[in-house]
Amino acid sequence: MELKEVRIPAEIYEKIEERIKETEFESVDEYVTYVLREVLASLEEEEEQVFSEEEEEKVKERLRALGYLD
């Protein structure tokens, strides 16, 4: 996986360092990547709301019966 550098204020960096003590995150990089991914995913999710819950279930059931979701 190709990695690139970004710069963040020292103050935020230190806050994260503090925050990840005794968590599964081994580095600030890992934590920052994780948080950014979550944020981006939630933004994309907003665009994705096309099917109502009931419709989505209907479509999933059909696609499963058609062999696309095995």
Next chain:
Amino acid sequence: MRVFVIGLDSAPPELLFNEFDLPNIRRLLRKSIYGPMKSCVPAITIPAWMCMATGKTPGELGLYGFRHRKGNSYDEIWIAHSLMVKEKAVWDYAGERGLKSVVLGVPPSYPPKKIRGWMVGCFITPDASTNYTYPPELKREIERVVGDYIFDVVFRKENREEVREKIWEMTEKRFELVRYLLETKDWDFFEFVEIGLDRVHHAFWKFFDENHHLHEPNSPFKNVIPDYYRLLDREIGKTLKLLDEDTAVLIVSDHGIKRMKGCFAVNQWLIEEGLLKADLNGIKPGTKLESVEVRWKDTIAWAWGGYYARIFINVRGRERRGVVRMSEYDKVRDEIAEMIRSIRGPNGEKWNTKVFYPEEIYPVAKGDKPDMMVYFDDLYWRSAGTLGWETNYLLENDTGPDDAVHSEYGVFALHKPDIEESKHVQCTIYDFAPTVLNLLGLSDVAETLRGNVIG
């Protein structure tokens, strides 16, 4: 020049060009440039039809199948739909120049997009009670012309007689609607996709193909596939009569089809190799991975089944309980890929298995991509994601009757007024968009796409 596109989902060159008595299609081919058309990777209905329409790769579209992971989740998915296609399709480019299009059932086309022209939803439309047309008023016209419109027929049922009847009804209605739109709308570009051919292939292949391992020689269904091709030929013949001589006609498919040799239980294999840790005690054959307890903290990789397999690596900092360090990602992935390529068949025979890394095969790999995409034995072996089987090699599909798998080559045929003799061509799915744009007089746009103009 007006352009009319007949899309036949899963039509393989071997059958459409050479088999059966298909007078109307053959007549068209005699004055066409035609040949096999290489599909995208993965060779699946979604994304293939949109790769064709946009000239872009699955990576550029960020579409790798019908479902995708939601933000690196282990179990949440989103289903592909039309709004996830952000790239312009040929009808969008045409619309910018004032040309009008009819787009009917080109997957994914639900929800229908606002285009310069008319759009009708494809088979991912939840049902006919939704707004499945653009403009919305078109729906009433459809109901008036064909009654209850049929988007798709679920084929994985034991009652095959019912499946056959329903597919015939669906296809007849579709062509009736095509002819209605063709005659009443003022279009420059027209494309429709008939999904029935794919459903017929999957549901009836073993009755038709003598080489299929479950072939039933004297089944009452042995002629369903040939009969369906003849139905298509008649309907296409009736439709072509309504077009004037100055219209270019294309016949295309998104991928081909071939006999399924079996299903390979990929998650079961990953467990055997120690890459996936899950509690399998007391589970029934066919249990889904989501239904068992996976020990994610000890899991390196897991997979999704389907016509092709998607493999995901459990990456630290990416997956919630990831274990593979980013610095080891490339090494781990290469090792797993090598293990996958060395998998042999049930009798120790060599397989022609292909492993693809998304960021290597596309100019860019957007969206929720898998870490690897796998064609087991060049797609002859479907990938089963389910667990609890006695063997990793299943002779029947794990999720309901299905006899066929996809093949990489679909069809391309282009007939236009100045073609007097047939000519053979080999092309790729990426050549479709520039070819159509060129016919519509948009050669400047055609030049910006990667594919070649045919003809």
